[in-house]
Amino acid sequence: MLPYIVKRLLVAVPTLLAVLTVVFFFVRIAPGDPAFIILGDQASPQALAAVRHELGLDQPMAVQYVDFMSTVLKGDLGTSLVTHRSVWGEIANVLPYTIELTLSALVIGVVIGLPLGVAAARHRNEALDYAARLFSLAGLSFPAFVSAIMLLLAFAIELHWFPVISEGRPGDPWSRVNALVLPAVNLGLIMVAYVMRVTRSSMLGVLGEDYIRTARSKGVPARVVIWRHALGNAMIPVVTVVGLYLGVLIGNSVLTEIVFNRPGLGKLIVNSLNQRDYTMLEGLMVIYAFFIVIANLLTDLTYGLVDPRVSQR
Amino acid sequence: MSEAGELPLAVDGLTTAFRVEGRWYDAIRDVSFSVARNETLALVGESGCGKSITALSIMGLVPKANGRITAGRVLLDGRDLVPLDETEMEKIRGNAISMIFQEPMTSLNPVLPIGFQVAEALRYHTALTGEAARARALALLEHVKVPSAARRFDDYPHQFSGGMRQRVMIAIALACSPQIILADEPTTALDVTIQAQVLALLAELKSETGMAMIFITHNLGVVASIADRVAVMYAGDLIEIAPVEELFEHPMHPYTEALLSSIPRVDRDAGDLKPIAGQVPPITAMPSGCRYADRCPLRVPRCATMPPLVGLAVDPNHQVRCWVRAADESVSA
Numbered sequence: 011m012l013p014y015i016v017k018r019l020l021v022a023v024p025t026l027l028a029v030l031t032v033v034f035f036f037v038r039i040a041p042g043d044p045a046f047i048i049l050g051d052q053a054s055p056q057a058l059a060a061v062r063h064e065l066g067l068d069q070p071m072a073v074q075y076v077d078f079m080s081t082v083l084k085g086d087l088g089t090s091l092v093t094h095r096s097v098w099g100e101i102a103n104v105l106p107y108t109i110e111l112t113l114s115a116l117v118i119g120v121v122i123g124l125p126l127g128v129a130a131a132r133h134r135n136e137a138l139d140y141a142a143r144l145f146s147l148a149g150l151s152f153p154a155f156v157s158a159i160m161l162l163l164a165f166a167i168e169l170h171w172f173p174v175i176s177e178g179r180p181g182d183p184w185s186r187v188n189a190l191v192l193p194a195v196n197l198g199l200i201m202v203a204y205v206m207r208v209t210r211s212s213m214l215g216v217l218g219e220d221y222i223r224t225a226r227s228k229g230v231p232a233r234v235v236i237w238r239h240a241l242g243n244a245m246i247p248v249v250t251v252v253g254l255y256l257g258v259l260i261g262n263s264v265l266t267e268i269v270f271n272r273p274g275l276g277k278l279i280v281n282s283l284n285q286r287d288y289t290m291l292e293g294l295m296v297i298y299a300f301f302i303v304i305a306n307l308l309t310d311l312t313y314g315l316v317d318p319r320v321s322q323r
Numbered sequence: 324m325s326e327a328g329e330l331p332l333a334v335d336g337l338t339t340a341f342r343v344e345g346r347w348y349d350a351i352r353d354v355s356f357s358v359a360r361n362e363t364l365a366l367v368g369e370s371g372c373g374k375s376i377t378a379l380s381i382m383g384l385v386p387k388a389n390g391r392i393t394a395g396r397v398l399l400d401g402r403d404l405v406p407l408d409e410t411e412m413e414k415i416r417g418n419a420i421s422m423i424f425q426e427p428m429t430s431l432n433p434v435l436p437i438g439f440q441v442a443e444a445l446r447y448h449t450a451l452t453g454e455a456a457r458a459r460a461l462a463l464l465e466h467v468k469v470p471s472a473a474r475r476f477d478d479y480p481h482q483f484s485g486g487m488r489q490r491v492m493i494a495i496a497l498a499c500s501p502q503i504i505l506a507d508e509p510t511t512a513l514d515v516t517i518q519a520q521v522l523a524l525l526a527e528l529k530s531e532t533g534m535a536m537i538f539i540t541h542n543l544g545v546v547a548s549i550a551d552r553v554a555v556m557y558a559g560d561l562i563e564i565a566p567v568e569e570l571f572e573h574p575m576h577p578y579t580e581a582l583l584s585s586i587p588r589v590d591r592d593a594g595d596l597k598p599i600a601g602q603v604p605p606i607t608a609m610p611s612g613c614r615y616a617d618r619c620p621l622r623v624p625r626c627a628t629m630p631p632l633v634g635l636a637v638d639p640n641h642q643v644r645c646w647v648r649a650a651d652e653s654v655s656a
Contacts, residue, residue, distance in 0.1 A: 220429040227382055227424075228444040228495060229417035232409060242434045317434060318479040 011314055014321040018310045022303055027079075029299040034078050037292050038071070047286045048091055087293035092285045097293035100278065105297075108274040111263050112256075114194035119201025120252065126202070127209025127248075128241060134214060142206060149203025154262045158196045158269035165192060175271045193270045197262055201255065208251040212244040219243070245316045253309025257302045330398075331502040331535050332381070332420070333357035337395035339373075339380045341606070347393075348606045350376050351559040354395070355632060358503065358535040363526075365550035365567070366539045367582075371603065373559040374539045378505045381537075382422055383412040400502075418448040421496035425508040427488035431480040437491050438464070438476035444498035463494040467524060486517035493524065500532060507539045522549055543586050547571065552640075555579050558603050558614040561632065565641040575635070575643040578615045613645070621647045 045061040046053070053061075062068045066077055081088065087097035130142040166174045172192045179185045216222065217240055225239040226232075264276030275294060282290040314321035337354040340347040351373035358364045366374045379385050381397050383404060397404040399419055404412065416422075424430045431440060442460035445451045451459055457476075464472035467490040480488055489509060496504055506525065510518040526549060529536050538549055546553055547567065554564040555576065563576040574580045581599045601618035610616060616626040625646045632644040643649055 220424060220426055221432040223384060224424060224430045224492070224495070225432065225443075226384060227416055227422040228498075229413045229415065229447050230443060231413055231447065239432050239435070243432070318436075319433065319481050 011321045014314050015311060018307055018314075022307045025306075026300065026303050029303065030079060030082055030296060031075075033292060033295045033299060034075055036295070037288060038074075040288075042286060042288075044091060044286075044288045047288075082296060087296060088289040090282075090287055090290045092282075092287045092290070097290050100290065101275070101293060101297055104273045104275060104278055107272060108260075108263055108267070108276065110190060111193055111197060111266065111272070111274060112259055114190060115197035115201050115259055115263075116252070116256065118194060118198025119205045119255075122198075123202040123205025124209050124241075124248070127206040128213055128236065128244075130206065130210040131213035131217065132236060139210075142210070146203040146206045149199050150207075152200075154196060154200060154265045155269050157199065158193070158266055161192050161196050162269070177271070177273055189272070193266050193272055196270075197259065197266050200262060201252075201259065204251060204255055205248065208248050209244060212247045213240055216240045216244045242316070246313070249309060249312045249316055253305060253312070256305035256309075260298060260301055260305075330357045330359055331400060332537075333396075333398040334377070334381065335396045335398065337377065337380055337397065338393050339376055339385055340391060340393045341376075342389040343607055346607075348609065349393070349559060350390070350606060351380070351556075353629075353632075354556075354561045356554050356561060356564055358537060360502075360535055361529065361533045362551045363529065363536040363538055363549055365546040365553045366537055366556060367541060367543065367546055367553060368556035369541060369603065372556040374541075374556055375507055376559075377556070378422065378507050378537065378539060381505060382416060382420060383407065383409075384416075384422075413447070417444050417495075417501075418499045419501055420503045420505065421499070421501040422505040422507065423489070423492050423496050423509045425511050427485050427492055427512060430492055431488055433480055436477040436479055437483065441491065441494050441498060444495050448499045460494075460498070463498055464491065467491070467494045467497070467528075469494070484517075486513055486521065489513060489517075489521055490524070493521075493528070497528060497532075501534060503535045503537065504529075505537045505539070508541070509538075510545065511540070511542070518545075525549070543583070555582065558609065559606075560614055560629075560644060562615065562644045563642065564632070565638075569638065569641050573641070575641065575648045576615075576645050577619050577621050577648070621645075623647060 043058075044065060044067065045058045048061055049057055059068070066074055069077070085098070087101070089095060090097055090100060093100070126142050130139040133139050162174060165171045173185075173189050175189075177189055221243075222235060222239055225235045230239070260275075263274065264279060266272070267274040267276035268280060275297065279291070279294050281287075282294065334357065335355050338352045339350050341350045342348075354373070354377055356364065366377065368374055376385070376390075380392055381404070385392065392405050395405065399415065404415065407415070431437065435443075438457065438460055441463055442456040445456045445459055449456075449459075461472055461476055464476070469475065469487060469490050475482070480491075483491065492509075509525070510521050513521060522545065525536070525538075528534075538545075540546060550567045552564065552566050553570045555562055555570075555578070557578045563570070563574070563579045565573075565575075570579065571583065574583055578599075581597065584595075584597045585599060587593070587596060599618060604610065604614065604617065610627070612627040612629050613619070616622050619626070623646065630644050630646045630649065632642050633649050634640065634642045635649075
């Protein structure tokens with residue numbers, strides 16, 4: 011297992027470097043001149059040139075690239091063009107909100123979706139299976155912002171169970187948890203739908219395998235056949251989907267954060283887009299890319315845990 | 324033949340139906356046989372003749388979604404298993420009756436260590452747990468001659484060859500010293516040399532433990548080397564059952580005759596091979612009488628009703644299901 015972990019870590023490094031390179035060129039080919047944005051369209055050519063020089067934009071592309079990579083790899087994401095504060099500082103302020111939202115959604119998705127998928131497969135073509143499939147179809151069909159508004163209307167505005175603005179008061183952990191419930195449920199329901207569907211179809215495939223018949227022929231109780239023998243194998247495609255979907259989840263969290271008026275990377279990214287805050291956007295893209303690489307790394311490592319054939323290859 | 328009380332397993336009038344496009348058809352019908360302690364009964368026939376369905380019916384493993392036992396009894400030490408529910412069957416499977424399957428490559432769980440899979444059989448039927456179960460499982464693996472079993476105990480199935488996996492399957496089946504072992508083509512998927520090793524192992528284990536074995540195969544060469552008695556199935560019917568030499572020397576049913584003369588042999592010319600004319604009818608269009616009648620050179624009008632399985636006057640241990648042949652040999656019903 012250890013050589014496998016080391017190998018996956020080593021693969022993650024070039025992936026990250028490649029992603030940073032893409033981010034660098036992406037920002038450079040985007041329309042608009044940062045100096046123009048900072049100084050406004052009344053600025054004199056001398057002033058613009060001075061700002062470009064300050065930002066290093068007058069340097070050849072290769073020099074800019076080396077500059078960018080070396081500062082980013084040192085953990086320095088630069089300063090915001092709008093607020094003139096450290097990009098990393100701004101991100102670090104709101105990062106916990108996004109992480110707690112994404113992780114709660116992930117937990118909700120797995121804790122509800124997995125048993126639901128197993129139950130649907132066991133009771134294939136019975137009422138429970140149809141109900142679960144209908145629910146998951148609904149979960150996949152509703153855009154995150156629509157379900158968010160419906161949740162707000164029902165549980166915040168009508169029932170007053172949860173706050174409308176999901177930020178929580180500083181220094182009051184309970185209000186933070188309370189504020190997290192609706193956004194986490196909103197994001198989690200989509201995850202439940204995905205996990206349930208994949209678990210169901212994967213379980214249906216596995217239940218027809220020869221080794222399930224072997225387990226039953228040994229007299230292993232039905233419950234153990236399902237949870238140990240079948241789910242152990244059915245988990246492999248589920249891990250893939252959860253891993254892939256982590257990326258989508260981070261994307262969907264943007265919409266959820268905006269509708270629930272919650273601090274987080276999503277709100278930050280929309281504000282920076284509106285204000286053409288290039289350095290902030292660059293920093294955010296680096297952070298998102300970093301998370302996707304981490305999610306993939308975790309997925310690979312989970313494979314190693316779930317499937318002995320992977321870690322010994 | 325042994326006294327009825329000594330028979331660990333007796334199958335009586337077993338009929339299992341499958342649903343095809345909404346209608347139920349008998350895949351096997353009125354199958355009756357018994358096995359004695361320390362006896363190997365070979366169940367032979369072409370693929371699709373109902374051998375495996377017979378075994379799965381005995382184990383209570385017929386897929387519930389589209390299959391069910393519609394008649395007959397499976398008597399284990401005189402107790403009928405057919406009406407038992409799933410929980411009661413779980414106590415019998417792997418304990419009193421075990422099964423070895425055809426495909427060693429896919430019959431072991433790929434994500435569980437093989438030692439665990441052997442120990443698991445012990446966990447639900449014996450008081451052994453933890454270290455004791457592990458020690459017993461290791462002893463079983465050594466007993467079926469898995470090399471360096473102690474070192475390989477925690478290895479996974481993909482690290483073993485087909486022959487070794489089949490040995491692991493045998494260890495699982497033997498774990499709780501069953502009275503009966505059902506071996507469903509256990510050597511068909513293996514290389515010839517490995518096949519011989521596994522057959523020798525099974526024969527050795529059987530004589531050690533005195534268990535009864537039902538050996539399912541389509542390979543008549545294997546039958547000759549391992550079986551005490553042979554039951555021949557055709558299209559879901561058990562058509563002839565006899566001690567092994569008797570069956571090879573005096574086959575009574577026209578299908579058995581044809582089957583024996585369709586085996587390629589080194590000492591005969593390939594031109595002497597006689598393939599059986601015609602085909603097995605599909606399950607949706609089975610005749611209600613003798614299912615071999617359409618291909619049978621001896622057919623008489625009476626074959627439109629199903630003949631009973633009767634013992635011959637000269638040898639009651641030789642039973643045949645054929646109106647013509649049973650009458651020829653002045654049968655005692």
